[in-house]
Amino acid sequence: MQRTILDHVEPVAEGTVSLVLRAAEGPLAPWEPGAHVDLALPNWLTRQYSLCGDPADRERYRVAVRYDPLSRGGSEYVHLFLRTGRTLEVSLPRNNFPLLPAPEYLFLAGGIGITPLVPMLAEAVEAGASARLVYVGRSAATMPFAADLQATYGDRVRVHTTDDDGRPDFAALAAGLGPRALVYCCGPTSMLDAAEAAFPSSRLHIERFRPVAKEFGPDEPFDVRCVRSGRTVPVAAGESMLDALTHAGYPIPSGCREGVCGGCEIAVVGGEPEHRDDIGAPPGRMYCCVSRASSSTLDVDL
Numbered sequence: 001m002q003r004t005i006l007d008h009v010e011p012v013a014e015g016t017v018s019l020v021l022r023a024a025e026g027p028l029a030p031w032e033p034g035a036h037v038d039l040a041l042p043n044w045l046t047r048q049y050s051l052c053g054d055p056a057d058r059e060r061y062r063v064a065v066r067y068d069p070l071s072r073g074g075s076e077y078v079h080l081f082l083r084t085g086r087t088l089e090v091s092l093p094r095n096n097f098p099l100l101p102a103p104e105y106l107f108l109a110g111g112i113g114i115t116p117l118v119p120m121l122a123e124a125v126e127a128g129a130s131a132r133l134v135y136v137g138r139s140a141a142t143m144p145f146a147a148d149l150q151a152t153y154g155d156r157v158r159v160h161t162t163d164d165d166g167r168p169d170f171a172a173l174a175a176g177l178g179p180r181a182l183v184y185c186c187g188p189t190s191m192l193d194a195a196e197a198a199f200p201s202s203r204l205h206i207e208r209f210r211p212v213a214k215e216f217g218p219d220e221p222f223d224v225r226c227v228r229s230g231r232t233v234p235v236a237a238g239e240s241m242l243d244a245l246t247h248a249g250y251p252i253p254s255g256c257r258e259g260v261c262g263g264c265e266i267a268v269v270g271g272e273p274e275h276r277d278d279i280g281a282p283p284g285r286m287y288c289c290v291s292r293a294s295s296s297t298l299d300v301d302l
Contacts, residue, residue: 001040001089002028007060008084013144015067016112017079020053020060021090027058028090033119034097034207037061038255038263040089041082046254047074048261050116050186050207051093052145055123061090064144066112091253094262096279097207099123102182104130106173108195110187111137114145116207120184125153130178134168136160136191170198177203208260208278216276222293226250226302227269241288250302252288259290270299 004021012018021039031037036050053062065078097116105124107117114135124131133153137143139161149157160168177183177199185195186207195204219237224245226233235244242264245252255263259277265285272294273286281287 006086016144031093035093035095038091052115052118104181107133108185110191113186225299257289264289267301271295
């Protein structure tokens with residue numbers, strides 16, 4: 001974790017504030033567009049936010065937080081109680097949504113989904129790529145950074161308000177893409193579903209706020225063998241592997257507990273994991289908040 005100081009809080013749209021976190025000691029860890037961090041809040045909650053500042057600035061991170069009326073305590077605390085000058089712990093950046101090289105990009109943002117795309121658009125333009133952003137929201141007043149993006153990038157940015165314009169025509173956008181273009185999309189589930197229907201999967205990269213509903217078989221009990229410590233931890237049916245290991249004294253970092261952030265990654269050295277995450281664990285790794293074992297025993301590097 002990194003120690004930061006909340007430098008300032010700024011409203012950037014109706015219901016959304018920007019937080020600028022200043023390094024408390026030494027430079028902050030480097031990051032690339034698409035990265036997010038875990039922010040440990042003073043009310044003992046940890047939440048994940050995409051970095052939307054300048055990757056070249058090693059003294060400050062910027063995130064944006066939309067107030068969720070169904071908040072589980074994270075956005076509510078940020079909007080109602082968090083004050084400048086507070087010291088906050090921030091994780092090292094993780095990137096499950098990297099920007100791959102391409103000569104052409106189409107960026108599609110819905111609401112607060114603009115945050116990871118702000119630095120992506122900047123990098124694509126700086127690299128000389130053909131880059132466009134279609135930014136969708138209910139109204140201009142609810143869309144963070146919309147005016148700044150239009151002022152900076154002009155015709156590259158199209159702000160599409162559903163109150164006035166309805167929903168954008170993704171099929172028409174797909175038809176106008178060049179053969180080597182990549183599409184990056186972040187927003188609500190309905191938008192991501194529409195993008196998946198319109199664009200080839202080989203060219204589409206998406207980041208979700210919530211996991212996709214999936215059907216798995218019944219949870220079976222299994223044992224986790226911690227090979228470095230020589231202990232075996234049983235995981236009961238209906239119990240997460242993360243909870244079982246935590247209760248056994250293995251303090252594994254975690255964030256979303258939904259398989260979308262990658263915070264609880266551990267190394268698997270034996271057995272067959274059943275991957276239930278939404279981001280795709282690297283070979284030999286798994287996210288133990290949601291994933292389980294297909295085998296009766298799973299060996300992990302703990």
